[in-house]
Amino acid sequence: MRARCSVFIATSLDGFIAREDGRIDWLEHYNGLLPAGEDCGYGTFMAAVDVLVMGRHTFEQVLSFDAWPYGDKPVIVLGSQPPAIPPALAATVSASRETPRELVERLSAAGMRRLYIDGGLTIQGFLRDGLIDEMTITVIPLLLGAGRPLFGKLTGEIRLELLSSRSYDCGFVQNHYRVSRTATA
Amino acid sequence: MRARCSVFIATSLDGFIAREDGRIDWLEHYNGLLPAGEDCGYGTFMAAVDVLVMGRHTFEQVLSFDAWPYGDKPVIVLGSQPPAIPPALAATVSASRETPRELVERLSAAGMRRLYIDGGLTIQGFLRDGLIDEMTITVIPLLLGAGRPLFGKLTGEIRLELLSSRSYDCGFVQNHYRVSRTATA
Numbered sequence A, B: 001m002r003a004r005c006s007v008f009i010a011t012s013l014d015g016f017i018a019r020e021d022g023r024i025d026w027l028e029h030y031n032g033l034l035p036a037g038e039d040c041g042y043g044t045f046m047a048a049v050d051v052l053v054m055g056r057h058t059f060e061q062v063l064s065f066d067a068w069p070y071g072d073k074p075v076i077v078l079g080s081q082p083p084a085i086p087p088a089l090a091a092t093v094s095a096s097r098e099t100p101r102e103l104v105e106r107l108s109a110a111g112m113r114r115l116y117i118d119g120g121l122t123i124q125g126f127l128r129d130g131l132i133d134e135m136t137i138t139v140i141p142l143l144l145g146a147g148r149p150l151f152g153k154l155t156g157e158i159r160l161e162l163l164s165s166r167s168y169d170c171g172f173v174q175n176h177y178r179v180s181r182t183a184t185a
Helices: A025-031 A042-047 A056-063 A100-109 A120-128 B025-031 B042-047 B056-063 B100-109 B120-128
Strands: A004-012 A016-018 A051-055 A075-078 A093-096 A114-118 A134-140 A158-167 A173-181 B004-012 B016-018 B051-055 B075-078 B093-096 B114-118 B134-140 B158-167 B173-181
Touching: A004 A042, A004 A120, A025 A134, A051 A056, A051 A120, A056 A075, A056 A120, A075 A100, A100 A120, A114 A120, A158 B158, A158 B173, A173 B158, A173 B173, B004 B042, B004 B120, B025 B134, B051 B056, B051 B120, B056 B075, B056 B120, B075 B100, B100 B120, B114 B120
Parallel strands: A004 A114, A004 A134, A051 A075, A051 A114, A075 A093, B004 B114, B004 B134, B051 B075, B051 B114, B075 B093
Antiparallel strands: A004 A016, A134 A173, A158 A173, B004 B016, B134 B173, B158 B173
């Protein structure tokens, strides 16, 4: 059985996941508006994830945080240019030049059941290859006007099914979609 | 008092309001999934609108429909290239080369209280000039992969306040935002 590939991400209303230079200060500001203990379902989602898959940009962004947020969860950094992995993370972080399909097949064969696909370009690549199964997208009430977009060009339309939608007092709207017909590469 | 400038529009999940060639067949398909009589609040919104403002592209798109949808409602087509206005519409449709601000000031002075700002480039121009007061955006559960975007570059961030959010059985999510701090041009 192929591992399920999930996206869990926040975007500005105009569809950006980071500023052009990669900063997410705006998102951190808005997350600070949430009541204490409210994580918009992130903890529950992460608890069900076997492996994180991200691109080098996202990995380097996460490395810049005060603390490594993923604990012992395996992380695979995908891309043609291998990242510098700090020794302290060598036990859980690995790099791979596999295609999305090769990676998903290998991890599925190894018994992984749910992959968390993160980062704009990585998500776009998995979408183009028809490998994303579900997306939870939290829309922040802000127009950035420029930045790194969540979505990119596709070789065909992708239809989704809305599984749930909820809003938060601070103005977030979180939508959970199942990909009902994936584009073929 | 300045007339309120409102947006009421549908986008794909990846933020497009039309295909690259302007077609909205995908939106018409999805609108066909709504129960009979369900217009997602459009009728109520339109009843409160004094004047429609749109760009030439949107006007030409609307002209291509089977019937003119705006009845006797005044329509102003904004832009440097004046559109060809069919004689049958000459009583309600006019063209203008005013800037967004000039137009809003003139219409406000004439007693207009609510303007419906439509079309991607027109909305973007009004946003950049800090003139949009509220936006109702209905997100269709579809990734188009390419098209004409609702949003464009801004000279500064724009913060919004979520006034309401609701979802429909067919997978639409409609969010109503108030612009709480507008960009300055």
